[in-house]
Amino acid sequence: MKENPTLELDSPIIDIEVKELLSRGAEAEIWRVNWFGRDAVVKKRVKKGYRHPRLDDNIRKSRIKKEVKLMVLARSAGVPVPIIYDLRLEDKTMIIQYFNGLRVMDAINDGYEVDLKTIGKHIGRLHKAGVTHGDLTTSNILFSPESENFCFIDFSLGEQESSIEDMGVDLHLMREALISVHDNPLELYEEVLEGYREVFNGAEGTIERVKKIESRGRYQ
Ligand SMILES: Nc1ncnc2c1ncn2[C@@H]1O[C@H](COP(=O)(O)OP(=O)(O)O)[C@@H](O)[C@H]1O
Ligand SMILES: [Mg+2]
Structure with a gap:
């Protein structure tokens, strides 16, 4: 620099x-x-x-x-x-x-109660509209501890007419990011899925695809 x-x-x-x-x-x-x-x-x-x-x-x-x-x-x-x-x-x-907050990853690490179900709902809304984010790590979601609001940023790798694979990649990245920051990761991912299922009819299709993406990763 x-x-x-x-x-x-x-x-x-x-x-x-x-x-x-x-x-x-x-x-x-x-x-x-x-x-x-x-x-x-x-x-x-x-x-x-x-x-x-x-x-x-x-x-x-x-x-x-x-x-x-x-x-x-x-x-x-x-x-x-x-x-x-x-x-x-x-x-x-x-x-x-400018959104005054911290990255969700840092918020979780710092011990803030982060409402992952709401994050899941937002992802569901995005996918319902056919949009994917493309780089959905917990660094690209900001969180304000004061207002408890979120702010999604960094859409440069997203898609407008997304395939199930694109959506699966979004959820997969979210899951990986949660695994990397917390010692109880699967429970956190389940919270995301709970919100995701609530707002998006096609949720099961995406969740199945995430499993495929993961097994591909394992056997590569
Ligand atoms: N609107 C914003 N408000 C506050 N901080 C932001 C905002 N946009 C970006 N940032 C900060 O800058 C960092 C990088 O921005 P981002 O758009 O993700 O760029 P990159 O493509 O380099 O990852 C974010 O992780 C966040 O900390
Ligand atoms: Mg970024």
């Missing part, structure tokens, strides 16, 4: 005050900012030097666009996601609401 990283934008936003870099992954930088007086996050997809510049531009534009689209679909399905304030394709950037 650079000593003093800065948020680089081709078309600078005048009314933006950059506060801190929250995360820098292989694909994106996440900055906490003040945007027209609102507590917000800038997610910027970063350049990949190994791709032809024009191709890289197009890929990053289409990925950020896809992420916004999936967030809109998730929200209309009743899944809590950050409010989208702006999409700036030229900068491969979206500006979204």
